[in-house]
Each structure stands twice: as structure tokens, then as C-alpha cells.
Amino acid sequence: MFKYRATNWGAFEIEKVEILGETASFYTLVGIQGKHAKRSNNSGYFDTWEEGRSHFLDVTNERIRTARTELQQMLDSYAYIKALVNDQE
Numbered sequence: 001m002f003k004y005r006a007t008n009w010g011a012f013e014i015e016k017v018e019i020l021g022e023t024a025s026f027y028t029l030v031g032i033q034g035k036h037a038k039r040s041n042n043s044g045y046f047d048t049w050e051e052g053r054s055h056f057l058d059v060t061n062e063r064i065r066t067a068r069t070e071l072q073q074m075l076d077s078y079a080y081i082k083a084l085v086n087d088q089e
Contacts, residue, residue: 001019002016002018002019003016003017003019003027003045003046003047004016004045004046004049004051005017005052006043006044006046006052006053006055007042008042009042009043012056014049014053016049017030017032018031019045023035025037026038027045
């Protein structure tokens with residue numbers, strides 16, 4: 001059986017790998033030692049290359065939404081601080 005491993009360890013990569021064995025949470029790959037989680041923060045295994053690409057797009061879109069929310073909160077804080085008036089005198 002073959003899957004497409006999508007990894008993001010500094011660069012987005014999708015590669016076709018052969019699966020030797022499978023449990024509920026892990027794959028064993030041909031030519032690569034150890035167990036590999038089916039899903040993690042930086043990788044996942046998919047039936048098609050397009051599913052791997054789609055996963056990257058979904059993850060990146062979520063990161064963009066989070067960054068936009070955080071930026072808006074910072075801009076709101078900045079505007080609030082800038083509007084502060086010294087009424088202590």
C-alpha cells in the first residue's frame with residue numbers, strides 16, 4: 001500500500017511512501033525505521049497527493065486566521081493605549 005506523506009519541517013513536502021504495516025495510530029514504512037504517527041502537528045499521511053496539498057492549505061488558512069485575530073487584538077490594544085489620557089494630575 002502507498003500513501004502520500006505531507007511534512008512541514010521548515011519546508012512543505014509531499015512524498016509517496018510505501019506502507020509496510022499499520023496500527024490505529026501509526027504506520028511502519030518500507031525503508032524507514034520506527035513507527036510514524038498517522039497525524040501530527042508537522043506531518044500526515046494521505047491517500048492522494050491532492051489530499052496532502054489540501055491539508056497544507058487548511059493548516060495554513062487556520063494559521064492566517066489566527067494571525068489576523070491576534071493582529072486585530074494588538075491593533076485594538078494599541079489604539080486604546082494611544083487614546084489614554086493622563087487624568088492623574
